[in-house]
Amino acid sequence: xxxxxxxxxxxxxxxxxxxxxxxxxxxxxxxxxxxxxxxxxxxxxxxxxxxxxxxxxxxxxxxxxxxxxxxxxxxxxxxxxxxxxxxxxxxxxxxxxxxxxxxxxxxxxxxxxxxxxxxxxxxxxxxxxxxxxxxxxxxxxxxxxxxxxxxxxxxxxxxxxxxxxxxxxxxxxxxxxxxxxxxxxxxxxxxxxxxxxxxxxxxxxxxxxxxxxxxxxxxxxxxxxxxxxxxxxxxxxxxxxxxxxxxxxxxxxxxxxxxxxxxxxxxxxxxxxxxxxxxxxxxxxxxxxxxxxxxxxxxxxxxxxxxxxxxxxxxxxxxxxxxxxxxxxxxxxxxxxxxxxxxxxxxxxxxxxxxxxxxxxxxxxxxxxxxxxxxxxxxxxxxxxxxxxxxxxxxxxxxxxxxxxxxxxxxxxxxxxxxxxxxxxxxxxxxxxxxxxxxxxxxxxxxxxxxxxxxxxxxxxxxxxxxxxxxxxxxxxxxxxxxxxxxxxxxxxxxxxxxxxxxx
Amino acid sequence: xxxxxxxxxxxxxxxxxxxxxxxxxxxxxxxxxxxxxxxxxxxxxxxxxxxxxxxxxxxxxxxxxxxxxxxxxxxxxxxxxxxxxxxxxxxxxxxxxxxxxxxxxxxxxxxxxxxxxxxxxxxxxxxxxxxxxxxxxxxxxxxxxxxxxxxxxxxxxxxxxxxx
Numbered sequence: 032x033x034x035x036x037x038x039x040x041x042x043x044x045x046x047x048x049x050x051x052x053x054x055x056x057x058x059x060x061x062x063x064x065x066x067x068x069x070x071x072x073x074x075x076x077x078x079x080x081x082x083x084x085x086x087x088x089x090x091x092x093x094x095x096x097x098x099x100x101x102x103x104x105x106x107x108x109x110x111x112x113x114x115x116x117x118x119x120x121x122x123x124x125x126x127x128x129x130x131x132x133x134x135x136x137x138x139x140x141x142x143x144x145x146x147x148x149x150x151x152x153x154x155x156x157x158x159x160x161x162x163x164x165x166x167x168x169x170x171x172x173x174x175x176x177x178x179x180x181x182x183x184x185x186x187x188x189x190x191x192x193x194x195x196x197x198x199x200x201x202x203x204x205x206x207x208x209x210x211x212x213x214x215x216x217x218x219x220x221x222x223x224x225x226x227x228x229x230x231x232x233x234x235x236x237x238x239x240x241x242x243x244x245x246x247x248x249x250x251x252x253x254x255x256x257x258x259x260x261x262x263x264x265x266x267x268x269x270x271x272x273x274x275x276x277x278x279x280x281x282x283x284x285x286x287x288x289x290x291x292x293x294x295x296x297x298x299x300x301x302x303x304x305x306x307x308x309x310x311x312x313x314x315x316x317x318x319x320x321x322x323x324x325x326x327x328x329x330x331x332x333x334x335x336x337x338x339x340x341x342x343x344x345x346x347x348x349x350x351x352x353x354x355x356x357x358x359x360x361x362x363x364x365x366x367x368x369x370x371x372x373x374x375x376x377x378x379x380x381x382x383x384x385x386x387x388x389x390x391x392x393x394x395x396x397x398x399x400x401x402x403x404x405x406x407x408x409x410x411x412x413x414x415x416x417x418x419x420x421x422x423x424x425x426x427x428x429x430x431x432x433x434x435x436x437x438x439x440x441x442x443x444x445x446x447x448x449x450x451x452x453x454x455x456x457x458x459x460x461x462x463x464x465x466x467x468x469x470x471x472x473x474x475x476x477x478x479x480x481x482x483x484x485x486x487x488x489x490x491x492x493x494x495x496x497x498x499x500x501x502x503x504x505x506x507x508x509x510x511x512x513x514x515x516x517x518x519x520x521x522x523x524x525x526x527x528x529x530x531x532x533x534x535x
Numbered sequence: 536x537x538x539x540x541x542x543x544x545x546x547x548x549x550x551x552x553x554x555x556x557x558x559x560x561x562x563x564x565x566x567x568x569x570x571x572x573x574x575x576x577x578x579x580x581x582x583x584x585x586x587x588x589x590x591x592x593x594x595x596x597x598x599x600x601x602x603x604x605x606x607x608x609x610x611x612x613x614x615x616x617x618x619x620x621x622x623x624x625x626x627x628x629x630x631x632x633x634x635x636x637x638x639x640x641x642x643x644x645x646x647x648x649x650x651x652x653x654x655x656x657x658x659x660x661x662x663x664x665x666x667x668x669x670x671x672x673x674x675x676x677x678x679x680x681x682x683x684x685x686x687x688x689x690x691x692x693x694x695x696x697x698x699x
Contacts, residue, residue: 204587204591205554220570253623423657452627460547
């Protein structure tokens with residue numbers, strides 16, 4: 032069945048458009064990943080309006096390739112500038128920057144790209160093997176299971192992130208409410224439309240996402256004092272010999288990829304946790320002469336292979352259950368929904384060619400990452416030299432045109448601006464933005480299955496406890512929240528104790 | 536004057552309180568008129584948003600109780616001088632003005648102005664650089680999206696569209 036799925040997907044994937052967009056996506060992802068303040072999520076958001084006008088596999092290939100490239104691109108600025116382009120590359124600078132200081136910048140960048148590509152390929156193999164198994168397991172799920180699964184997905188994202196639990200839940204609830212705007216699926220009446228025809232289908236998720244993340248980021252960036260400064264970075268040319276250097280650390284590579292794929296499959300965990308964990312494990316397992324923290328090749332291998340393997344792991348619950356693992360996969364799921372495909376067991380059963388096509392674009396994007404990434408390294412250095420004063424209008428213009436292109440509507444641009452304001456205030460108050468997007472994606476899944484469950488139930492809400500999987504997930508959610516509260520309490524007690532013993 | 540994270544938190548709390556008010560206002564007006572504010576799970580489209588609004592209220596109360604109990608702040612509260620917020624405020628105002636003008640005057644008249652304002656705000660002072668980049672970027676983006684992606688940008692009342 033897996034082979035059939037891949038064979039069917041090959042027909043959709045093996046077109047010049049799909050392959051071309053996958054390659055372009057990888058390069059664009061590397062660029063946005065390298066530029067501090069952007070990152071893979073921003074890259075996906077900026078080009079989402081253009082992607083959804085393409086055939087399904089070409090569109091998903093484009094966006095997944097941006098995700099793959101963006102997860103690696105942050106290492107370039109981390110190594111050359113000591114500024115990680117994305118939080119995913121924060122651990123890469125521990126050894127990447129010292130390597131550059133010792134005159135080995137080309138090797139460091141080459142190893143980062145090679146390790147990312149190989150880690151990503153490992154993540155792809157895990158995705159191909161485990162996603163169908165999980166989808167098969169979930170094929171027996173009924174509305175009660177999907178209801179509780181949606182709640183679990185939202186809670187997991189909130190609990191595992193570094194932000195306050197209550198603030199995260201509030202953001203998630205805001206997303207759930209946003210998803211109710213428009214026409215109710217069951218009664219076909221209108222909710223929260225305020226008699227405006229613009230609101231009949233609710234706010235377009237792309238306008239919301241672009242506003243929350245891109246507009247707010249650019250408004251915050253313009254506060255900076257160094258907007259007209261041009262970074263002085265020498266041109267760096269990586270080579271394919273870096274692949275040999277990377278493979279010398281094959282045990283570290285394999286171990287870190289496993290860690291990355293594992294954390295990726297847990298909703299909310301993500302590339303940052305996996306890259307720091309794999310670095311810590313690699314350092315603990317290293318020999319003293321390797322000197323982690325002073326320019327060890329193994330340090331770069333560990334972090335980059337883990338954070339790219341995470342991408343493959345993240346796609347497992349996203350495709351198999353429709354539960355996004357992070358904000359980037361939430362936007363990818365949003366794209367899949369806009370294209371008319373519903374992730375979950377039914378996608379694997381009724382549209383295996385779409386699943387197979389997605390597997391193929393993911394694997395191919397990692398191959399392109401290796402080849403094109405190494406060949407085009409000098410280009411990224413030129414991009415890193417762009418002054419922020421010029422980058423901000425470029426990004427804002429892409430946001431405007433991209434959002435306008437959705438429905439040729441200026442109303443969508445006002446929605447984008449409005450959510451940009453919300454994003455700015457939420458960020459200032461330290462409320463996470465990702466749960467808003469995840470709430471919008473999971474909201475319809477949650478509400479529709481909740482109402483269906485209550486319709487089929489003769490005992491009201493007890494149906495959720497009568498079904499073993501739903502009941503287990505409820506217990507898991509209670510334990511997750513209790514654990515998060517306990518952990519926060521312990522952290523606070525430690526902080527109070529540390530503050531009390533700190534010298535005046 | 537300094538604005539702190541606490542000010543932003545109060546704005547967000549007021550935002551959520553407003554949201555709860557809007558939800559209940561709509562339930563007791565529009566949804567009741569449509570007959571979807573009560574009944575079975577099939578008809579009752581108000582139950583779910585009502586439940587989410589109540590949950591938001593409970594979480595807000597919980598947050599206020601917790602912050603009252605743990606009122607001693609351990610870490611310094613981040614703050615910002617209002618003078619630092621001048622550029623972001625101008626950018627937002629300029630962007631809003633741009634959206635007002637976009638539908639009326641069209642893309643090609645308003646977009647170069649927006650780009651030039653952003654460059655000036657960012658500290659660029661070379662007039663030629665501002666003008667060239669303003670018009671150049673605007674035209675380049677229009678070319679890329681109108682020619683390659685077939686997106687028709689607003690022409691405004693003067694129907695200003697370039698026939699590439």
